[in-house]
Amino acid sequence: RKEVEQDPGPFNVPEGATVAFNCTYSNSASQSFFWYRQDCRKEPKLLMSVYSSGNEDGRFTAQLNRASQYISLLIRDSKLSDSATYLCVVNGEMNRDDKIIFGKGTRLHILP
Amino acid sequence: EAGVAQSPRYKIIEKRQSVAFWCNPISGHATLYWYQQILGQGPKLLIQFQNNGVVDDSQLPKDRFSAERLKGVDSTLKIQPAKLEDSAVYLCASSLVTGELFFGEGSRLTVL
Numbered sequence: 119r120k121e122v123e124q125d126p127g128p129f130n131v132p133e134g135a136t137v138a139f140n141c142t143y144s145n146s147a148s149q150s151f152f153w154y155r156q157d158c159r160k161e162p163k164l165l166m167s168v169y170s171s172g173n174e175d176g177r178f179t180a181q182l183n184r185a186s187q188y189i190s191l192l193i194r195d196s197k198l199s200d201s202a203t204y205l206c207v208v209n210g211e212m213n214r215d216d217k218i219i220f221g222k223g224t225r226l227h228i229l230p
Numbered sequence: 231e232a233g234v235a236q237s238p239r240y241k242i243i244e245k246r247q248s249v250a251f252w253c254n255p256i257s258g259h260a261t262l263y264w265y266q267q268i269l270g271q272g273p274k275l276l277i278q279f280q281n282n283g284v285v286d287d288s289q290l291p292k293d294r295f296s297a298e299r300l301k302g303v304d305s306t307l308k309i310q311p312a313k314l315e316d317s318a319v320y321l322c323a324s325s326l327v328t329g330e331l332f333f334g335e336g337s338r339l340t341v342l
Contacts (some may be wrong), residue, residue, distance in 0.1 A: 126270075150329050161333035162273065188235040205272055209329040216295060217286065218329060219265075 120146065122208050132229050135196055139224045141206030142188045151182055151189045154205040155221065162205055165191075184194040193226075201228045232256065234334035237323050242340045248310035250335045255324030256257070261285075263331065264297055264307050265321040271319055279305065312341045 123142045131137045143151075151168035160179075166173065168189050169179040179192040193200055206221035232244050236275035243249050258270040258317040260281050265273035276295065278286040289296070294313070299305040309316055319338050 120300070121319075122272075145236055151330050154331075163333070164330055167329070182280075207329065218275065220274075222270075222272040 122206055122219045122221040124206050124224045126222060127226060128225040128227050130227045130229055131196055133196060133198060136192065136194045137196055137226065138190055138192045139204055139206075139226075140188050141224075142186075143206075143208045143219075144187070145208070146184075146187060148187075148208045150192050150209040151180075152207040152209070153180060153189075153191050154207055154220075156205055158202075162199055162220075162225075165204070196228050198213045198228050198230060201226055234322055234324055235334055236320075236334035236337050237336065238337055240338050244311055244342050246252060246311040247316055248308065249339060249341075250309075251320050251322075252305045253305045253307070253320070253322030255305075256326075257333055259324035259326050259332070260302070260323045261288055261328075262305050263321075263323040263325075264305070265323065267319045267321055267336070268283060269318075276307070276320075300324065309339075312339075314341050315338075317341045 119199050121144050137148050153165040154162040154164045157164040166175050172181045177194045181190045192209045203223040203225050210218050237252050240307045260285040264276045266276050267273045275288045277294045277297045279299040297307045317340050321333050321336045323333045326333045
C-alpha cells in the first residue's frame, strides 16, 4: 500500500456542482494532514489544514477519519477557478513527526 | 513579506552536463526542503534541512545529486552528471510550522 494514495482523476464537474476527493494514508502514526492546491505550471500552495474535528473554510470542508485512515475534501458550489490539482499531504510517521509525504494529486476540471 | 526565491526558472542542458539550482527561503524559516516534481506526479522529497543540518536525504540520489545549506539560510542543489530522467521541476520550500510549506516558483530542468 502506498504511503499516501489519491485518485488521480481527472474529475470533470459542471460549475455549481459539489465534488469530493478522498485520500488514504498507510501509517497510523501520522499526526497531521493538509490539502494543497497546485495550478497548472505553478507551485503548490496550502489550501487548508485538516483537523480531527473537521473544518470548513467557505465552500471547502475537510474531514479526517482516523479509524479508516483517510481524509476528504469537499468543494461546494464549484467555480471555474477551482480547476487545479489537489494534493493530499500527510505529516508524521514513527519516530519522525516532521516527515511530510505528498500524494500524487487529484486533477479537477470545472466545466462551464 | 518576500516569498521563497529560486533561480534559475528554466534550464536546458544535455545529459552528462551539470546544473545547480539556488534557493533563498522565507526569512526566519529554519526548515528548508528540496522537492523533485515530474510531470503528472506529486512532489517527491529529495532533502530536508533544519537550519544547516540534514534531517532527511533518504531519497536523494547521492551518486549524482548534492545539496548544501551553508549558514542555515540559502541553499544550492546540484546535479552532476545529469540524466534524461532528471527532467523535472525542482521545488524549494521552507516552513516555520511543520506541514505548512511555502514553495518557490520552481526551477524547470530539461535534459536533452
